[in-house]
Amino acid sequence: MSATSAAPALPAQYAGTAAAQVVAGLPSTTVVCDMYEPRGAEIYHDFALGDISExxxxxxxxxxxxxxxxxxxxxxxxxxxxxxxxxxxxxxxxxxxxxxxxxxxxxxxxxxxxxxxxxxxxxxxxxxxxxxxxxxxxxxxxxxxxxxxxxxxxxxxxxxxxxxxxxxxxxxxxxxxVEDAEDLAERTLEVRGASGAVYLMHDLVAPDRSGRYTVVIGPDNGPQRSRTVCHSYIRVxxxxxxxxxxxxxxxxxxxxxxxxxxxxxxxxxxxxxxxxx
Ligand SMILES: C[S@@+](CC[C@H](N)C(=O)[O-])C[C@H]1O[C@@H](n2cnc3c(N)ncnc32)[C@H](O)[C@@H]1O
Known part of the structure; x- marks a missing residue:
């Protein structure tokens, strides 16, 4: 009997989102972690290098x-x-x-x-x-x-x-x-990091507007290294x-x-x- 690995999953609060669906379809080797844990920190840093906001x-x-x-x-x-x-x-x-x-x-x-x-x-x-x-x-x-x-x-x-x-x-x-933001539906955008890697970012607003969620799906790295998905919750x-x-x-x-x-x-x-x- 061969062992089956569980599909990767985002935490429960993402249930029913497009991000959760995409992540569930990724290979079982995918690492899902907080944005500031080791694999997430690498991704955050790749974005942050080119970000001069504030x-x-x-x-x-x-x-x-x-x-x-x-x-x-x-x-x-x-x-x-x-x-x-x-x-x-x-x-x-x-x-x-x-x-x-x-x-x-x-x-x-x-x-x-x-x-x-x-x-x-x-x-x-x-x-x-x-x-x-x-x-x-x-x-x-x-x-x-x-x-x-x-x-x-x-x-x-x-x-x-x-x-x-x-x-x-x-x-x-x-x-x-933003008070009069017209469309707060979950959206996805492609973002390029300083390394040139392209990430798929899901941006979600909690239905009661009490916070926002970010999910970043790292690129397919080939057989050398498993894929990374990182997430963060930001209170408003x-x-x-x-x-x-x-x-x-x-x-x-x-x-x-x-x-x-x-x-x-x-x-x-x-x-x-x-x-x-
Ligand atoms: C959005 S990042 C900002 C990092 C940096 N200031 C920048 O502009 O890129 C948030 C940082 O807050 C840190 N953090 C979250 N909670 C913390 C806490 N209780 N004490 C210290 N650092 C914390 C995380 O580890 C992460 O590095």
Whole structure:
């Protein structure tokens, strides 16, 4: 009797979607994982290398915050870390994912040693991370606040407030579904990574608009390496709820700005810990 391998499957919340159907039809050797696990991190990084979104807006905010160490929360493989280092400031780059940080270390190794030396890479949870000294600015870009549950978000904000020096600034971005987006049906698009690999991306909005799901199907790599499918869930945090959490954590909100998009927009929020800089 020959053993039969199970068909690959996305987690239960994808049941009934076109993405789940496509994945079920892939070879049983297909690796299905979270976006920030080792195989998913490779795919994320391949996209992130060419993605400059938010970078200029965040750099402007950080420059305006004045000199001093920058705490980069959820730094990942360094999409924003490298531009932050270009400001010639010390950067504490914190992320939970060992795989993403490995990719960041590889990128740092390609920088001039004096620039790489200004970055400290820390594997840690941004809800509990304690900085070795108060920082002038903290950054949580790429709408990564949306990866946290509400209790995690509140813990991260309290922790970040503690990590900032008086007068310090936190800059974060959050995702919103564009109010008058006409068509929120599941859609698929082909995306080319920096390596030239072509990925099939499924973009889904939860029926109650409380979040969005992304599924990325990697290319057929031939017999050498199994195929990868990675997925991520991004909460859509109502702006008033996020602003209330920021205020409850002790921040004063300085400004918000919308970074427009076709289906999703990002809101950039600049907040400050009271006190003299
Ligand atoms: C969308 S990626 C952003 C990475 C990077 N900032 C960029 O622009 O490409 C989100 C990152 O958040 C990290 N992450 C999620 N939850 C975290 C937590 N509780 N603590 C630290 N990092 C976390 C993931 O490992 C992932 O690297």
């Amino acid at each position: 970078a200029q807006d965040i750099l402007r905010e950080v420059r305006a915050a004045g000199p001093g160490t920058i705490l980069e929360l959820a730094a990942g493989s360094g999409r924003l870390t490298l531009p932050l280092l270009a400001l010639r400031r010390e950067v504490l780059a914190v992320d939970l994912s060992a795989s993403m940080l490995e990719l960041l270390r590889t990128r740092l190794a390609q920088l001039p040693p004096s620039a790489a030396a200004r970055c400290t890479v820390i594997q840690g949870d941004i809800t509990t991370y304690v900085a070795p000294r108060p920082v002038a600015a903290a950054v949580l870009g790429t709408t990564s606040v949306s990866l946290l549950t509400q209790p995690q978000r509140q813990a991260m904000l309290r922790r970040t407030w503690e990590n900032l020096a008086p007068g310090g600034t936190l800059v974060l971005t959050s995702t919103q579904i 945090v109502p702006l008033d709820e996020l602003l209330a959490d920021l205020t409850a954590a002790g921040f004063s909100v300085e400004h918000t700005a919308t970074l427009p998009g076709e289906r999703y927009a990002a809101t950039l929020i600049g907040v400050r810990k009271e006190g003299a800089r």
